[in-house]
Amino acid sequence: MIERPASDRPAKVLWAAMATAGCLGIAAVVWPVIEVLDQPLRIAAYIIALIYWLKISGDHPKGSTMRTAWLLLAWSSGVSIIRHSFAWANYFAKWPVSIRSFSQFPTMIALALLIAGLFAIWFGFAAIGLGVRFRRSDPIWVAVMGILAFVPYLFSWRAVSGYAVIYPLVSLSPLLLAVPLLIALLLHRIEQEMGGGQLATSLRLIVAFLLMRLVALTMNSPALASFTVSKILVGVSGWTSIWFFALAAAYRWRLTLSIRELTYRYQTDPEAELAGLVLLAENQQDVARR
Amino acid sequence: MEMLHGITEQEWLEYLDGGLDATDAVRLQDHANTCAECAGTLRELSLWREKLVEAAALVRSAVETLPGDVDRLLAESIRRIRACEPAALRSNPRWSFKEAVVLLGLLVEPFCGPGTAGAAIRLAVRRSTDAQSDVPAVWNLFVSNMSEMISSVCGTEAGRLVNQVGICLDVAQA
Numbered sequence: 001m002i003e004r005p006a007s008d009r010p011a012k013v014l015w016a017a018m019a020t021a022g023c024l025g026i027a028a029v030v031w032p033v034i035e036v037l038d039q040p041l042r043i044a045a046y047i048i049a050l051i052y053w054l055k056i057s058g059d060h061p062k063g064s065t066m067r068t069a070w071l072l073l074a075w076s077s078g079v080s081i082i083r084h085s086f087a088w089a090n091y092f093a094k095w096p097v098s099i100r101s102f103s104q105f106p107t108m109i110a111l112a113l114l115i116a117g118l119f120a121i122w123f124g125f126a127a128i129g130l131g132v133r134f135r136r137s138d139p140i141w142v143a144v145m146g147i148l149a150f151v152p153y154l155f156s157w158r159a160v161s162g163y164a165v166i167y168p169l170v171s172l173s174p175l176l177l178a179v180p181l182l183i184a185l186l187l188h189r190i191e192q193e194m195g196g197g198q199l200a201t202s203l204r205l206i207v208a209f210l211l212m213r214l215v216a217l218t219m220n221s222p223a224l225a226s227f228t229v230s231k232i233l234v235g236v237s238g239w240t241s242i243w244f245f246a247l248a249a250a251y252r253w254r255l256t257l258s259i260r261e262l263t264y265r266y267q268t269d270p271e272a273e274l275a276g277l278v279l280l281a282e283n284q285q286d287v288a289r290r
Numbered sequence: 291m292e293m294l295h296g297i298t299e300q301e302w303l304e305y306l307d308g309g310l311d312a313t314d315a316v317r318l319q320d321h322a323n324t325c326a327e328c329a330g331t332l333r334e335l336s337l338w339r340e341k342l343v344e345a346a347a348l349v350r351s352a353v354e355t356l357p358g359d360v361d362r363l364l365a366e367s368i369r370r371i372r373a374c375e376p377a378a379l380r381s382n383p384r385w386s387f388k389e390a391v392v393l394l395g396l397l398v399e400p401f402c403g404p405g406t407a408g409a410a411i412r413l414a415v416r417r418s419t420d421a422q423s424d425v426p427a428v429w430n431l432f433v434s435n436m437s438e439m440i441s442s443v444c445g446t447e448a449g450r451l452v453n454q455v456g457i458c459l460d461v462a463q464a
Contacts, residue, residue: 059445065444128439129409197403199444255401259447266455277393 007257010250014048016024018040018243029231038239039088043081045242050077052249065124073249079110080242086227111180118206121260124191129191138185144216145181183212198255205248212241249283295328296319302328303367324394386428390461391415394436397455402444422453 021041027036055075060067083106090100125131184207191203216238219230266273292428296316305318324327395407402410414435433456441449 056445059447061441061446064442066445112445117379124443125406127442128406128408128413131335193405193409194403195405197399197406198399199402199406256445256447259401259451263447263451272394277396 011247014243014250015140015245017045018240018247021045021239022242024235025235025237026232027235028239029228029235032132036091038083038093039240041086042242043088045246046077046084049242049246049249050074050081050213051251056249056252056256065120065127065270067121069124069251072113076110076113076117077232079106079113083110087129106270115179115183117182118187119178121203121206122183122186125190130193131186133193134174134189138189141185142182145185146178180210181214198251198258202248202252202255205244208246208261209248210240212237212244294331295325297321297328299331299335302332303339306332306339307338342410346373354457362396387461390429390456390459391432393459394433394452394456398444398448398452402440410436410443413439427457430457433457 012085024034024037024041028038053070057067057070057074060070070216083103086106090103122131188204189206191200194200194203200276216234218224219237224230262273301310301314301318305315308315310318322332391411395404395411398410400408415433417435418432433453436456437449437453440452
């Protein structure tokens with residue numbers, strides 16, 4: 001049946017890639033020529049995420065909520081690859097705004113798929129009673145996120161297009177940004193209720209991805225974009241956010257590998273594993289007594 | 291590691307496993323023959339060891355079982371438990387329901403966290419409990435439900451692990 005122990009290496013490589021992307025994002029503020037690497041790095045991160053999400057979805061039975069969730073995230077990654085490929089081609093071709101604005105289509109589709117995927121994750125956890133209790137501070141967070149999500153909207157008409165159909169898409173953008181943030185709050189609550197574990201780490205990274213995207217978009221709005229601090233923040237958050245998404249996928253896949261490893265250990269030395277569980281239980285009871 | 295009369299639990303365990311040299315084994319045996327307290331410790335450790343070996347043998351056979359055979363295993367386990375006389379159940383060393391639940395919870399905690407394990411256990415208990423009783427009528431039904439809960443959030447492999455380990459724990463029915 002198995003196999004190799006779950007390795008930290010893929011996650012380490014992704015953390016290193018994210019750090020490199022962050023440094024390049026800051027460097028691009030000073031040397032704009034570096035921006036040529038922005039889209040290829042985003043594409044690479046989304047390809048990695050796509051592969052992981054597809055593998056993870058295979059670990060859930062057909063028709064299950066979580067399988068749907070991971071597949072939606074995979075499709076969102078796939079559409080994002082198209083979107084960033086389009087943006088990369090534009091970097092060299094310098095298309096007019098009327099053509100460039102067509103990138104709104106994959107942007108909206110990717111966002112819609114992301115929202116559906118995140119909602120499905122919440123739905124999957126809600127089925128076992130997690131993520132359904134709210135705190136008093138939650139309305140404040142919702143308000144803050146709403147305001148932050150609509151800051152870019154107020155300045156988003158810069159994406160002018162010669163095609164009337166693009167305008168509603170542009171105006172939908174903040175809404176599609178705000179909704180994932182609200183779901184991010186739900187995921188954060190789930191992750192807190194989980195109290196730890198590998199799956200919670202993956203959820204935390206998805207939340208980080210959504211927050212970093214928001215920071216990048218807010219700081220990139222015309223009202224703020226001219227400040228040097230904003231440029232640096234955009235550089236760091238914009239270049240690194242997608243790597244959080246890839247890391248979330250990598251950590252979730254690592255969970256599956258860890259379970260395989262444990263199954264293998266039970267197969268080869270069940271006495272030791274059961275003895276370990278008994279010792280853990282005894283320690284827990286001792287702690288509870290204290 | 292607890293020590294009583296200069297002998298640690300580890301030494302008693304090694305004695306039970308036959309891991310001590312002849313001199314030490316004779317020394318421990320002689321001491322157990324003359325000391326009621328240590329003889330009790332030895333009996334207790336021996337009982338734990340038997341339970342572990344028994345459960346481990348079941349785990350080994352279950353992990354080699356194809357998923358399609360799980361239902362058959364479940365049915366056999368239920369039949370075996372029902373066939374036992376209450377007296378036999380009492381005299382046969384088994385995990386209590388609470389102990390087994392703790393073990394299953396600890397099994398999944400590193401992956402899905404104590405909160406998820408707790409939520410899955412609560413829901414599985416609720417689903418496995420009949421109207422007349424506060425405790426699950428059949429342990430295997432609980433395991434099946436717990437496996438389903440864990441599988442729904444952590445994936446099929448996690449659910450299968452819970453099922454395999456769960457049905458192998460010889461649990462005394464309430």
